[in-house]
Amino acid sequence: MAMLIRWVEARSDISMPELAAKLEAATKMRAHPAALSRALLGAGFRYKKQLLASECGRDDVCEARRRWRLHRQPRMREQTHRLVFIDETATTTKMTRLRGRARHGQRLKGRARLGHWKTQTFIAGLRCDGLTAPWIIDRPMTKEILEIYVETQLAPTLDPGDVVILDNLPSHKSEKARQLLKQRGAWFLSSRHTAPT
Numbered sequence: 333m334a335m336l337i338r339w340v341e342a343r344s345d346i347s348m349p350e351l352a353a354k355l356e357a358a359t360k361m362r363a364h365p366a367a368l369s370r371a372l373l374g375a376g377f378r379y380k381k382q383l384l385a386s387e388c389g390r391d392d393v394c395e396a397r398r399r400w401r402l403h404r405q406p407r408m409r410e411q412t413h414r415l416v417f418i419d420e421t422a423t424t425t426k427m428t429r430l431r432g433r434a435r436h437g438q439r440l441k442g443r444a445r446l447g448h449w450k451t452q453t454f455i456a457g458l459r460c461d462g463l464t465a466p467w468i469i470d471r472p473m474t475k476e477i478l479e480i481y482v483e484t485q486l487a488p489t490l491d492p493g494d495v496v497i498l499d500n501l502p503s504h505k506s507e508k509a510r511q512l513l514k515q516r517g518a519w520f521l522s523s524r525h526t527a528p529t
Contacts, residue, residue, distance in 0.1 A: 335359075336368065337375060404521075408495065412460045416490070416518075418498040420455040420473055455481055457489070457496070464489045473503045482509040492517025 339354060340346060346354075348365030356362050369379070387393050408415060426449040434440035453473050456466040465485040469477060486496070496513060498504045500522045510520055 333371065333375065336371065337377075340372060340377060411493075414491075414494050416457040416459055416464065416486075416494055416496045418455065418457050418486070418496055418504075420453055422451050422453040422472060424451045425449050453477075457486060473501075475503050475506045478503055479506050479508045479512070482506075482512050487512050487516050487518075490516045490518040494518040495521055497521045 335358070336351065336355070339351060348369050351368050352363050352365045355368070426444075428444045429442065432440045432442065450470060451472045452468060452470055454466070454468050455473065457464040465481075465488075467481055467485045469481075471477065490496070490513065494516075496518055498520065504522070513519055
């Protein structure tokens with residue numbers, strides 16, 4: 333067991349079939365991957381993984397995060413009423429279950445309606461005291477849609493000094509939207525700099 337634990341600690345994302353093959357090569361002992369998984373569970377290991385962006389270790393990214401923690405974050409904690417977090421969610425009519433169960437040797441056939449698939453997107457700003465500028469559109473988010481949202485829905489709710497924090501998505505990178513906020517005395521901040529390392 334100590335050998336298995338050493339191998340898992342040395343390479344934490346090793347799969348159970350890989351571990352079984354390594355055990356057999358090292359000791360000529362065969363073990364089913366499920367048995368190895370149960371043994372590791374009994375030793376306190378759980379199957380989990382949190383992926384972090386590989387650029388988190390780059391010097392420029394580390395420096396940007398350090399500046400964020402030391403300079404921007406303390407100031408924003410003092411002025412939480414100035415923060416507006418923008419987020420969106422979407423539903424689509426093409427959502428249908430892709431898998432099911434059938435007896436061995438029998439095919440499982442699913443049914444889905446033919447037609448035009450539609451996506452409905454909900455976007456809103458979240459302030460410390462509630463939602464602001466909620467908006468629903470009958471299409472996926474694009475840069476052009478974001479620009480319309482900022483111009484018609486979000487910008488009228490902003491005060492000078494407000495900070496709009498949004499995800500680091502291609503559809504959120506708009507110079508026009510940035511200028512619209514600047515005209516109101518507000519500014520964008522990408523959540524890329526705020527995400528935990």
